Amino acid sequence: MDTARLDLAALAVSGVRPGIADIPLENISTLAKGRLGDPSVIPLWFGEGDVPAPAFIGEAMIRAVRDGHVFYTHQNGIPELRAALADYHTRLGATPITSDRITVTTSGMHALMMTVLMTCGAGDNIVIVDPVWPNMGGTARVAGVEVRQARMDLTQGGWTLDLGKVAAAMDDKTRLVFFASPGNPTGAMIPMETQVELLAMCRARGVWLVADEVYHRMVFGRDAGPTLLDHADPEDRLIVTHSFSKSWAMTGWRIGWMVHPPSLGPTLAMITQYSNSGVATFIQHAGVAAVTEGEWFVEKMRAYCETGVGIACDALEALPRVRMGPRPRAGMYAFFEVDGMPDARAACVEILQKTNVGIAPGFFFGPGSESFFRICVCRSADSLSEAMGRLMTVFS
Numbered sequence: 001m002d003t004a005r006l007d008l009a010a011l012a013v014s015g016v017r018p019g020i021a022d023i024p025l026e027n028i029s030t031l032a033k034g035r036l037g038d039p040s041v042i043p044l045w046f047g048e049g050d051v052p053a054p055a056f057i058g059e060a061m062i063r064a065v066r067d068g069h070v071f072y073t074h075q076n077g078i079p080e081l082r083a084a085l086a087d088y089h090t091r092l093g094a095t096p097i098t099s100d101r102i103t104v105t106t107s108g109m110h111a112l113m114m115t116v117l118m119t120c121g122a123g124d125n126i127v128i129v130d131p132v133w134p135n136m137g138g139t140a141r142v143a144g145v146e147v148r149q150a151r152m153d154l155t156q157g158g159w160t161l162d163l164g165k166v167a168a169a170m171d172d173k174t175r176l177v178f179f180a181s182p183g184n185p186t187g188a189m190i191p192m193e194t195q196v197e198l199l200a201m202c203r204a205r206g207v208w209l210v211a212d213e214v215y216h217r218m219v220f221g222r223d224a225g226p227t228l229l230d231h232a233d234p235e236d237r238l239i240v241t242h243s244f245s246k247s248w249a250m251t252g253w254r255i256g257w258m259v260h261p262p263s264l265g266p267t268l269a270m271i272t273q274y275s276n277s278g279v280a281t282f283i284q285h286a287g288v289a290a291v292t293e294g295e296w297f298v299e300k301m302r303a304y305c306e307t308g309v310g311i312a313c314d315a316l317e318a319l320p321r322v323r324m325g326p327r328p329r330a331g332m333y334a335f336f337e338v339d340g341m342p343d344a345r346a347a348c349v350e351i352l353q354k355t356n357v358g359i360a361p362g363f364f365f366g367p368g369s370e371s372f373f374r375i376c377v378c379r380s381a382d383s384l385s386e387a388m389g390r391l392m393t394v395f396s
């Protein structure tokens with residue numbers, strides 16, 4: 001972990017701009033360092049499963065390369081993919097979405113970077129609803145933007161958001177509020193009434209709202225989760241971010257998209273041009289195949305994660321030392337505390353050594369979560385059961 005800090009400090013000496021060298025690169029990779037790819041480790045630490053993208057997606061990519069789709073391309077994404085994604089949203093939601101509202105990005109991560117670049121400058125701040133996947137905060141810090149947190153509370157009924165906390169964190173320098181629903185690491189869904197109230201709050205202050213709906217298709221027992229797009233005007237300052245990483249198991253392909261007001265298209269094309277100049281054309285063709293032919297796989301991934309949550313929670317709920325709240329009804333994680341283990345970070349290192357199971361400590365997901373652990377449940381039942389058996393030896 002310290003090695004990453006030292007490397008950055010060394011870079012600073014060689015001319016990295018102020019502020020950058022102080023950002024700790026302390027993520028799951030630093031914890032996993034030295035054990036990545038070790039076959040004796042069951043890796044539950046990253047937000048990805050053990051299932052590769054289905055073959056037809058790879059075949060579509062190869063076909064696209066053979067057909068010569070290997071040149072510079074449209075900055076907002078190829079028209080076929082934008083149209084396919086517009087149809088996809090229109091089919092799943094209650095509001096028709098037009099393709100001028102879609103920009104294809106190099107991942108959900110890059111959609112967030114583009115959003116920050118577009119809305120925030122030095123001296124501005126953003127408010128993040130947490131516990132949450134840490135990259136939104138990291139993105140803002142890299143851009144020189146202050147990060148403020150509004151933490152959800154774990155109650156008897158699950159993780160709940162007090163909008164008063166969001167309001168208290170905002171001031172006249174706040175440019176953006178970010179939340180993910182369903183969430184990572186909690187799997188929690190913020191009720192739609194609360195999301196709509198949050199949108200109204202942001203609207204009143206002229207602040208952007210970013211709704212991360214990367215786990216929108218991983219809501220158990222439903223085809224898709226509710227979406228704030230159904231409760232907003234097209235020109236609201238609302239950006240909804242998506243990814244192919246989870247429901248199509250395409251983590252390594254680096255492709256995602258954002259749904260935005262139609263008027264933002266040219267600005268996003270400009271930012272694309274000056275950041276990565278567009279998403280690899282043949283990967284976009286693979287995206288068309290995924291979104292038009294991959295419903296069976298999306299369903300399979302949802303069922304896989306639901307089974308995984310069941311296996312993990314059956315084991316964890318049997319342990320009196322574990323505190324977790326109700327079972328997640330979405331996503332691919334279990335997030336819990338264990339009595340007598342307040343320092344989850346140190347515990348994760350020890351657990352890795354003792355059990356050869358890799359899990360993630362809560363402090364990655366925001367202040368206040370230092371005593372939590374996150375496990376990714378997107379694994380075969382055999383492998384996950386084996387991992388839970390080993391974890392029970394340290395958590396019971």
Ligand SMILES: Cc1ncc(COP(=O)(O)O)c(C=O)c1O
Nearest residue numbers: 047107108109133184214243245
């Ligand atoms: C809430 C959330 N948003 C976005 C992403 C990013 O996905 P991508 O792989 O497309 O960058 C993740 C990945 O774990 C995530 O959990």
